[in-house]
Structure formats: C-alpha cells, structure tokens
Amino acid sequence: MKKIESAEESRKLLDKITFDLTRSIVKKDEMTRFWFFILIMFIGVGLWGWIIQIDKGLGVTGMRDYVSWGMYIANFVFFVAVSLIGFLLSSALHLLKIDWAKPVSRVAEQVAIAGVALAGLIIVMDMGRPDRFLNVFLHGRFASPIIWDVTVVTTYLVISVLLFYLPLIPDLALLRDRMGSEVPKWKMKIYTILALGWNGNAKQYKTVYHAMRILMLLIIPVGLSIHTVTSWLFAATLRSGWDTTILGPYFVAGAFVAGSAAVIILMYAYRIRYGLKDYFEDIHFDQMGKLLVFVSLVYLYFNINEFLVPGYKMKSAEGVHLTNLFSGSFSSMFWIVQIVGLVLPIILLLCKYFRKPLPIAIISVFVLVSAWFKRYLIVIPTMEHPFLPVQNVPENFQTYSPTSIEIMITLFSFFAALMIISVLAKLFPVITIWEYAEEKGIDKKYLSETPKN
Amino acid sequence: MNKKLNILIVAILFLSAQHVFGQEWTVPADKENVTNPSEYNLANVKKGKDIYQLNCKSCHGDAGKNNALPLVPVPPDVVSEKMQANTEGGLFYKITAGKGGMPQFETTLSEDDRWRLVNYIMNYNSKNEPVLVDAPPVKAKLLASVNEADKIVEIFAEYENKGEFVKLSGAPIIISAKKAFGNIELGKVLSDENGRAEFAIPENVIGDEEGFVNIVVALEENFEVVPVILDKAKVGKLKEVPKLIRGGEILWSTNENIQPWLLLTYLGAVGAAWLAIGYVVFQILKIRRYSKE
Numbered sequence: 001m002k003k004i005e006s007a008e009e010s011r012k013l014l015d016k017i018t019f020d021l022t023r024s025i026v027k028k029d030e031m032t033r034f035w036f037f038i039l040i041m042f043i044g045v046g047l048w049g050w051i052i053q054i055d056k057g058l059g060v061t062g063m064r065d066y067v068s069w070g071m072y073i074a075n076f077v078f079f080v081a082v083s084l085i086g087f088l089l090s091s092a093l094h095l096l097k098i099d100w101a102k103p104v105s106r107v108a109e110q111v112a113i114a115g116v117a118l119a120g121l122i123i124v125m126d127m128g129r130p131d132r133f134l135n136v137f138l139h140g141r142f143a144s145p146i147i148w149d150v151t152v153v154t155t156y157l158v159i160s161v162l163l164f165y166l167p168l169i170p171d172l173a174l175l176r177d178r179m180g181s182e183v184p185k186w187k188m189k190i191y192t193i194l195a196l197g198w199n200g201n202a203k204q205y206k207t208v209y210h211a212m213r214i215l216m217l218l219i220i221p222v223g224l225s226i227h228t229v230t231s232w233l234f235a236a237t238l239r240s241g242w243d244t245t246i247l248g249p250y251f252v253a254g255a256f257v258a259g260s261a262a263v264i265i266l267m268y269a270y271r272i273r274y275g276l277k278d279y280f281e282d283i284h285f286d287q288m289g290k291l292l293v294f295v296s297l298v299y300l301y302f303n304i305n306e307f308l309v310p311g312y313k314m315k316s317a318e319g320v321h322l323t324n325l326f327s328g329s330f331s332s333m334f335w336i337v338q339i340v341g342l343v344l345p346i347i348l349l350l351c352k353y354f355r356k357p358l359p360i361a362i363i364s365v366f367v368l369v370s371a372w373f374k375r376y377l378i379v380i381p382t383m384e385h386p387f388l389p390v391q392n393v394p395e396n397f398q399t400y401s402p403t404s405i406e407i408m409i410t411l412f413s414f415f416a417a418l419m420i421i422s423v424l425a426k427l428f429p430v431i432t433i434w435e436y437a438e439e440k441g442i443d444k445k446y447l448s449e450t451p452k453n
Numbered sequence: 454m455n456k457k458l459n460i461l462i463v464a465i466l467f468l469s470a471q472h473v474f475g476q477e478w479t480v481p482a483d484k485e486n487v488t489n490p491s492e493y494n495l496a497n498v499k500k501g502k503d504i505y506q507l508n509c510k511s512c513h514g515d516a517g518k519n520n521a522l523p524l525v526p527v528p529p530d531v532v533s534e535k536m537q538a539n540t541e542g543g544l545f546y547k548i549t550a551g552k553g554g555m556p557q558f559e560t561t562l563s564e565d566d567r568w569r570l571v572n573y574i575m576n577y578n579s580k581n582e583p584v585l586v587d588a589p590p591v592k593a594k595l596l597a598s599v600n601e602a603d604k605i606v607e608i609f610a611e612y613e614n615k616g617e618f619v620k621l622s623g624a625p626i627i628i629s630a631k632k633a634f635g636n637i638e639l640g641k642v643l644s645d646e647n648g649r650a651e652f653a654i655p656e657n658v659i660g661d662e663e664g665f666v667n668i669v670v671a672l673e674e675n676f677e678v679v680p681v682i683l684d685k686a687k688v689g690k691l692k693e694v695p696k697l698i699r700g701g702e703i704l705w706s707t708n709e710n711i712q713p714w715l716l717l718t719y720l721g722a723v724g725a726a727w728l729a730i731g732y733v734v735f736q737i738l739k740i741r742r743y744s745k746e
Contacts, residue, residue: 142716143706151719155726162733169740196737197744204743211736218729225722236705 004441011449014442018178021429021436024274025175026182031273032426039419046412049405050125058128060405066390067383067400072126074375075410078258079119079417080153080230081251081371085259086112086160087223091216100287102439103279103431104263107270109164110430111262114420116157116226118413123150125409145232148225156219156226163215164424165194166208170434173198174447187427200448227251234378240317241382244310250302256295257342258371261364264288266421268361270430279431282356289355292367296346303342320385330381333373341370478552480543487542491568493575495584501573502585504566505531508558516577524554532577544571593678594618595626597670599686604654606683608670610644620648624672628652630689631667631682639668660689 004010053060063070090105090112124130140147172195179188198204231251234242244250264285271280310318311326325334345363348354354363380400390398402410434447491497505513514520516531529535539547548567551557558567576585592613599606606628610621624644629636639658644650660666666689671680704715 141706141708141711142719143704143708143711148719151723155723155730158730159726162730162737166733166737169737196741198740199744201743201746203746204740207736207740207743211733214729214733214736218726218733221722222726 003443007446010442010446013440014437014446017437017440017442018174018433020276020279021431021433022175022179022182023276024270024425024430025179025187025427027274035422039415039422042411042415043419046408046415049408049412053125053405053409054130060403062396062401062403062406064397064400065393066386066388066397067380069379069383070400071376071380071402071406071410072122074379075372075413076119076122076126077230077251077375077378078372079115079122079413080227081115081255081258081375082262082368083112083115083119083156083160083259084223084227084252084255085263086115086163087219088256088259089263090163091219091223095216099439100284102435104267104284104288106164106167106428106430106432107266108259108263109160110421110424111259111266112160113157113164113424114417115259115262116153116160117420118417120153120157121416122413125413145229145236148229149233152222152226152229156222159215159219159222163212163219166212166215167432167435168428169194169196169198169208170200170205170447171429171432173200174433175429177448190427198448200444205444224252227255234382238387239382240315240321240385241378244306246302246305250299250306253295253299253302254371254374257292257299258368260288260292260295261367261371264292264360264364265368268357268364270425271357274430276431279436280357285357285360286352286355289349289360292360292364293346293349296342296349296367300342300346303338317385317387321381324381324385325377330377334377337370337373337377340366341374342367478547480540480546484546485540485542487545489541489545489568489571489575491565491572493572493581493584497569497572498576498584500566501569501571501576504562504570505573508562509570512554526554528555531574536574537578541571541575544574588675590675590677593621593624593672593676595670595672595678595681597668597681597683599668599683599688601687604688606652606654606668606670608642608644608650608652608681610648610650610672612676620646622646622648624676626650626652627671627673628654629669629671630658631669636669654688656690658689659692660687662692662694663687664689664691 004013061070061072086108089101089108093101094105124133127133136147136150140150172191175183176188176191176195179191228248228251231247235244235247237243267280267284267288270276307322307325311322314322324330345367348363349360354360384399434444437447438444512522512524512528514522514528514530519530519533521528521530545567547555548562548570549557549559551559562570573585575581576583594611596609597606608626610624610626611618612621612624622644623646625641626644627638627641629638639655640652642650642652654666654668658666664687665685666687668683668686668688669680670683672678704712706712
C-alpha cells in the first residue's frame, strides 16, 4: 500500500472521498421523495393486508390443513438466505485479507440486517395469533428446531447490527465533524450520540479492531447455523424432498448465491444513483461475478446431489415428489429456476464481458428472482404430498395457491426490506470512509482533523 | 379413429344393457319345484334372518322398508311381490347361482343355510303364517356385578309381566367392553330358570394401562332395558405402552425429559454467543471511555 506523504495531498483526497461518499446522505431530490413514496405506499398496503389477516384469521390465506406452510415460509427462507451474505463478505473474506471485499462489506451488512430483520417479522406475520408470540420463548421446547431457529435468528440480527455499527463509529465521528449545514439537525444529533465521542486515538482504534475481530469470528458459526437450523426445520421431518442429510449445506450454498446477487444489484444501484463509479469499480463487479460463479457452482453441485441421487432410486413417496417437480405441475417453475437462476448465470459469468457492471446487475436480478421461486419450490410441493391420505376434504385443501392477502403481505416484506436498506443508505455512508481512505494511503491523523473552512 | 371408438363404446354399452334389462331371470324347470328340506319354524326363520342380515341386507335392505341400494336393476325388497312371486325352489336356485349384480352363494353359504334363508323370505309370504313377529319391546331390568378374582360377570335379569317384574329365563344376555369408538362384544350367555347367568371374561381381553375394562351388560333388541355399565373392572390384560415414546431415548421430547446433552449444547452455544456479544458491547463502552483521554 502506497503512503501519501504530503499533508496537502492527503487532505485534498480525503475531502474528495468524504464528499463523494456522503453524497447519498446529502442528496435530496424528487427521485428520493418518489422512491420513499413508493416504499411507504406498498408498506401501507401490506400492513393493511396484515390487519385484514389478523381480523379474519389465517383463513384469508391459501393455507389449509395439508399445506400449512405457504408463501410466508418460502419468503422467510428467502430472507434468511439473502441475509447470509453479510457473514461471507464482511467476515469470511475480511478475515482472509481479501482487499477488494472491503468496500463491499457495508453493502453486505445492509442486506444482512434487512434480510434477517424481515425474516423475523415474516414469521410473526405467518402466525394466526401474533399476540401469542412471546409464548415461543415462555413455553418453548429446547428440543424443537423452531426454538433453535428463533434463537439463532435473533442472535444473528444482533451480531449483524453490531458488525454494521462498529466500523461505522469512526465514520460517524467524521460526519459529526465535517457535515455542518448540509444535513438536518436531527441527523447531526444521531451522529453525535452514536459516535460515542470518538476522537481517533490509538486506543480507540485498537478497541474497534479487537471488537470487530471478535464479531467476525463469532459470526462464522452463528451465520452457518442460522441457515443450517432453518434447513433443519425441514430436514428434521420425514417428508419426501426434505428428508435429506445435505439440506444444511444445500441451504447455505443457495444462500450465498441469493445474497451475492442481492449485493451486486445494490452495488449497481448505488454506483448509478450516487455516482460512485470510482468506488464500486469494475473490478469489484468482476470479483463479485467470480464469487457468484463460485458459489453457484457449489450450489449446482448440491443440486445435483439433491435431485440425482433420489431421482436414481425413485423411492415411492420421493418419486411422486420428484415427478411432480421434473414433469408435473411444478415442472415449468422448476426448470426455469434451475436454468435461468443457476446454469445460465454460471455459463454467462464465465465470460469477462458479462461481469461488467450492467450485464452482471441484470443477471443478478434473474438470479435473485429465481432464488425466491426456488424457496417456493422447496416448501410447497413437499407440503402437497403428505404421507397421510388426502380424503374427505374440500378440493381447495389438496393444492395450494397464494391468495391476494398473502401476496400483499409478501410484497410488504420486499418493500420493508428495501426501506431498511434505503434508510441505512440515507443515514450512513454506503462505504466505510476511514477504511477506504486508509486503503488509499491517507494517514489516520487527517481523519480526526476538523476542516478549517 | 375417434368415431370408431365411439361406435364401439355405444355398442358395448347397448349389449351390456341388453344383458341386464332384456332377459327375465328364468329358473330351470327341474329346479323350480324342489321342495324345501328344512322345516318352516321359528328357529330356522331366525337363523335365516341372521344370515340375511350378514349377507343380503347390504343390497336388499330391511324387510318391508324398501331401502335397497339404488342399483340397476334394483334388488327387490324381501316383502315385495317380485320376491314373493318366486317358488321356494326358485329362490334357492337364484341364491345359489346368482346373476349379474347378484352374487352366487354356492361357495359361501352351506346348503342348509341357503334353505334357511329361503325360510326367512317365506316368513313374509301370504301363504304362510308369519312366525317372526315384531312384538313391542318388553320392559326388563338387569343387575350385574363383576367378580374380579375369578374374572366372572354375574347377572340377574327380570322382565315385566302384567305390571310385575318376574325372573327372565332363557334370554340371551350380551356382554361387551366399552372402547373409545363403541362397544366390542365379548360374548353372549343365556339366563337360567332363575333369571341368573354367569359369564367368564375371556383371557385375551385387553384393558387400559392398568388392566381396567369397562363392561357393558345388555339384552337383545326386543327388550327395553337400561344396560348395566360396570366401570373399571380389573379383568383385562395390561395395555402395552410403546417404550419409544415414553422412554428417554428420543431427541424430540418435552422439556421434562429432554436429553441433558442436548440442553447443555443448546444453552452452551447460546450462552457462548451472547457472552461474546456482551464482551463486544463492553468494548463499545470502552471506546466511549477512551474518548476522554
């Protein structure tokens, strides 16, 4: 790493970096207002749907006796999956000292916080009596994977928030010192309180590094277990399609695919919207593309295991499930998801051209949408083939299709997640300024200077 | 191709309908006038009724109630003219041979039983004096107690005769065990000339986890009687309790018998994670303290 010796040059560069990276906070135009209007509108509609559901009960959903896990649970698995990228990018790659991942890590943490927060909320929305939610903690069975899942989701949320906050502290001090009239007073107040009186002395930096290191180590087992335990919710049953030992790593691998795609999309949005071409550079997209190919290949490997081995044997119940996926009523969704969401992205992203920002962002959208439908395929077809005989029940008990209320609430979750991300982006810089400045060779001492003008 | 198939289907349907509707069921002349070897009396008619209830009722319905199954052709009621137009030999032939929807009973009922069945049908024939009469039910009283040591149920039965209760002799008494989904009959016993009867509980009756059986003592349907229910008679075998569910060797269990290693793993992992989180929070507080230096 080259060191910039001249104080003048350092200050000039730091000013430029700060100016660029705080543009997301300062920028206020019609577009911002319109975006928040859209978000609030959809969130409002979704909440209205939830009020109807609480009022009328879960009968307003398409879930019945046999398919008792519907779109909500598929959506829950999706959000848990997406949130897992925080652990890969901001911890695992950080600990491996992979430098290109540093500017991306805060984006990954934003995705992680939004994902895991919504995952928790969706579970509450899936409950017929959300007022009894506390009973899960008061009367839970320690032997139940549901308790493990609730525990691990909560823990992961706390760790993600801390891992977002810790590297933010020096930035908050920077904002407190440098942002004057440009931002409203309440924002300055937030920065001042959250900066904890940071003045950039050596002991403080040492503590931040130390605490971050602990969190990064801690988030690895917690992150792995959050999605492994989520997979155990399924794998601990005897149902065909879920009753498999590889479901844990299968879920984790799939989570990295979905999360990487989400991060790429967000990086592209920030790059265009906040003019961060020099920060989310082509090389970052290129590397993220390579990462996406790698995790997709791992996921493809698990997919082959997951479908080829039982497909070779076609045990009776498993055979019904697999036939339904391969050539039955779910076959078009299944093959589109596998090809558009997995095989094609791998092939395309092997070419350098498709790892350029725009192409990879478009590919990532397809990957992310496919990832959502993939969760739908994991949850619903298996529920439709219980080992019990489906008899003497109304016809709409036998199959599942989501109702408009369910779609409204699911849309709520997407927009609520975007809302969390948007608020975080409007409040805090999307790239860690002090880390980035240090990377560019600016000495720490200039960071805590208050500019004279 | 489709047209041909349609013609074929119509032809098959037409032919099979011919088969069902078109022909009268004629009995060969030599079978028509065979005489009934079994005597027309109450015992045979009663036996015939029992056989009818088991083998015929499901299609032909109850005598005189016209509640046969809606098949094509409709199985005639026992009382109906169509049924009674048959000779005894003709009935025997039709029961024996069967036709179309009517199964043959040559291999499932003995010859004697088939003739008894004919006797039951002839009970409703105008030529005969009916022996099976539906008398109004007689009021009766039952007393019963259980001897747990010998596994015997002792019964005393009375019936109302001209306003007085007198001993009921020679009446079948039904002993059943009360189960979750109705009663299961354990056996029948006839009362003696003193109106008393003893019933030995079979060895293989299964009770609850402690061997308790709820015994029901009742009379046949032509008596109006309140059944005696002997609750919690310790006369049955112990119900076997599946070990796996009550034992401690399964993972998915209640908090009362959770496996210690599972609880310790859970609490250990959660405790360690939150201790580390607590430590980090403590570090954040330290940052605040250092700012004063």
